[in-house]
Amino acid sequence: MDDLDRRILDVLRRDARTPYTEIAERVGTSEGTVRNRVDRMVDEEVIERFTVATRTGNVKAMIEVGVAVDVDTTEVSERMADWDEVDFVWQVSGEKDVVLVADATDTRGLNQLITQARECEEVISTKTRLILDERLG
Numbered sequence: 001m002d003d004l005d006r007r008i009l010d011v012l013r014r015d016a017r018t019p020y021t022e023i024a025e026r027v028g029t030s031e032g033t034v035r036n037r038v039d040r041m042v043d044e045e046v047i048e049r050f051t052v053a054t055r056t057g058n059v060k061a062m063i064e065v066g067v068a069v070d071v072d073t074t075e076v077s078e079r080m081a082d083w084d085e086v087d088f089v090w091q092v093s094g095e096k097d098v099v100l101v102a103d104a105t106d107t108r109g110l111n112q113l114i115t116q117a118r119e120c121e122e123v124i125s126t127k128t129r130l131i132l133d134e135r136l137g
C-alpha cells in the first residue's frame with residue numbers, strides 16, 4: 001500500500017459512495033487507476049467492507065466486555081458481530097477484552113443488547129459508554 005492508496009482510502013472513509021471520478025480528481029489520478037486500486041484493495045482485504053453512517057437519532061454506545069481468561073476472544077467476537085444492533089466488534093487490550101460498538105433504536109434496545117452480552121457464559125463483566133458525538137478523522 002502506498003501514498004495514493006492511503007489518499008483514496010481517506011476519501012472513502014469519509015464517504016464510501018464518492019464516485020471514482022471525484023476521488024480521481026481529489027487525489028490527482030485517473031478514474032481507471034482509482035477503480036483498479038479500490039478493486040485490488042478489496043481483493044487483498046485491505047478494504048473489508050463499505051458501510052453507511054447514519055444520523056437516525058439512535059442511541060450509540062461502546063459496550064466493553066470482559067471475558068474469562070481461558071476464553072477464545074476471537075470466537076466470542078465473531079458471535080457478537082452477528083448481533084443485530086452491533087456495528088463493530090474490536091478485540092482490545094486493557095481492562096476489558098472486547099468492545100462492541102452498538103447502534104440501538106432506543107435505550108431499551110441498548111439495555112437488551114447489554115443483557116444479551118451479560119447472559120453469555122464467557123462474559124464476566126460489562127461497562128457501557130454512551131457515544132455523545134462523533135467526527136470522522
